[in-house]
Amino acid sequence: MPQFLDAREPGFEARFQALLGSKREDAPDVDDTVAAIIADVRQRGDEALVELTAKFDRLQLTPDTLAFTDDEIDAYCAQVPAAERAALELAAARIRAYHDRQLPRDESWTDEAGATLGWRWSPVSAAGLYVPGGLASYPSSVLMNAIPAQVAGVGRLVVTVPTPDGAVNPLVLLAARLAGVHEVYRIGGAQAIAALAYGTATVRPVDKITGPGNAFVAAAKRRVFGKVGIDMIAGPSEILVIADRDNDPDWIAADLLSQAEHDESAQSILITDDEAFGQAVARAVEARLETLERRAIAGPSWRDYGAVITVRDLAQAAELSDRIAPEHLELCVADADALAARITHAGAIFIGAWTPEAIGDYIGGPNHVLPTARSSRFSSGLSVLDFMKRTTLARMSPEALGAIGPAAETLARSESLEAHGLSVRLRLDRLNGAGQ
């Protein structure tokens, strides 16, 4: 049974705060293991990669077979059925079209003091994308990570994907190809992150690492952060659906389950202004759970972390939503645009009942890598900007330095930074004819 809360009842605030504070993830402490793996890869390079892959993935490689060859990738891509290829191609095109619009502008201007100012964006030189193996090896995630990098103009795009017992997902390789990935390595775990960050004889290092992974991968990303850039460390997935009574309970139930089936720690919450509708959705969820393929995952998620909250009205729903700051927010109400305008904190908003969240996972266009665990209060989903960096530019004319330099000198001296002041003063003296 999920929790049923009623915002109109006394005691709601305490229960809601408990829901907000509930800890769903109990990450195992693998930091020592990961530190040892990273040190091993740094020291022994390819040799360590080969040994660790034999150990963890039961796969015997050599330095020469760490990477897939182009011919191998071609052969795997040819195995993908036409319908799946077409779907992946459509997804890639739509994701690219959305992300193309995120390319930032460079700026340059000269102000009234005569200072020419601005900034310039440039892509990182090389990016590495981690793709999990096994059950969580999602081709959609390859597109969502690699296409923003490709749009950013990243010169070298690398994928690492473990292939336990040699099992390869052809769709992952096709997605990599569609997204312009240049190199694909059959390695995973902390050893893959170490290779991407520090490089080996075979795997040249990258500047930025993104992509989801298990506890070992997450710990390794934390450790190499600073040496390279990383994306966020994502927590379990979440959906909040705000729905009024004029919805098919079965649609909303499917939407809630589409998060619950990801992970036993995932969280699905329904907020409605109609208590009976909430109960109808909960019944529909139970009915679907009887036959759902992943009921062993979705069931515990829904029963342990799911919640149905009845509110006074949609204004209250918006307030609670901002406190939850959900990763995914679905708005299935009559005037969904108006409700969307009231929301401040959410990773992605799916507006109207014809926009199930799953559209956003695959094919809508926006990125599906989104802030979890209430971090949409201060962070954003993956974008082209994550694969770019900005260099600020300043050029003073002698007149500009004459105009604003004295204030800089004053401030430098007030901070007891004499050389700062001196570097300005020497130039001002020249300008005033006092120098030399």
Add this chain to the structure above:
Amino acid sequence: MPQFLDAREPGFEARFQALLGSKREDAPDVDDTVAAIIADVRQRGDEALVELTAKFDRLQLTPDTLAFTDDEIDAYCAQVPAAERAALELAAARIRAYHDRQLPRDESWTDEAGATLGWRWSPVSAAGLYVPGGLASYPSSVLMNAIPAQVAGVGRLVVTVPTPDGAVNPLVLLAARLAGVHEVYRIGGAQAIAALAYGTATVRPVDKITGPGNAFVAAAKRRVFGKVGIDMIAGPSEILVIADRDNDPDWIAADLLSQAEHDESAQSILITDDEAFGQAVARAVEARLETLERRAIAGPSWRDYGAVITVRDLAQAAELSDRIAPEHLELCVADADALAARITHAGAIFIGAWTPEAIGDYIGGPNHVLPTARSSRFSSGLSVLDFMKRTTLARMSPEALGAIGPAAETLARSESLEAHGLSVRLRLDRLNGAGQ
């Protein structure tokens, strides 16, 4: 003596790599202490803040005197001499004008499939700015952190600044006032970070924490990351100057010293295409060091980490610069704009000999919080975007779902995510008249 390297000589590559890899920071391990302080503040709130401030800052406060009152701030601001006030006001105006241009655009469009897509930027609700006490209590840093937040539209701006033995820097309070800061607390160290992240009875929690600090502050920011957003953890400052022979060696010496005087671990590097000029600059540095107020800091920095590199030509200078990926890059050459165009990795570029880096520290307009330790390869200086987050938006018309939904269902099934597919299929069935 700084290092002298010559890129035209054999053995240069090894020496250059050693320079790149030199570790300048030896951060003490204060993590256990910091963990205990954070736990204490979470548990005992204001009481812990008062006790820890008495212990570390030798200052007896009560919950009522944790914050400066408006009258106190007024009184301190009135102590600031007119010249310093005018300089700070000019700096604030110029920094604001620069950052105003960074405000990102919202986007919304409807594509040919009938999908309405876009994104919306919004400010974080509350931001906390840490300001160090003592020697490193820089009013310029208050402006550089608070103004981007103010421009972003952050609703609540909080400053924490320790006042050891009750010593207050009036310029810091004036800078806070000029930058629209709403609350200023007399607390510092890990306890201030804990209060900002978790809140106490007096200090409400914020969503994002920025600002420089010592090892305790840095460790505390790392620990609260996830609960709140943080900015980068900055390392020691760096400058790279590329200068040809047509420069005054004394100007370049002052520029190099303006980083060296920050910190014994700071690094100043000169690259020149004229060996004799490099030696002249080194002599000028030594001459200035004889009288510089901060010679006890700048001297060790220059002698331990400083370097003068002679190159074949400016093209090689640009190549080496990108490998160094400096925080600050000053280009004092005849065609500085052309050289700037060849640079890919740098936090900030100061173009031409009339643009000493110190202008950027105070008054140029661009932010002075910049990526250190080669991280300009993958990250950017502080900006308005650091105080905003992006929510992606998607709205499908029934026709749009009919057009692209089947591909989403195909991909969901290929990833064995049945409920994802179902959430789309139920709607497609209704559209096709099969449902209900």
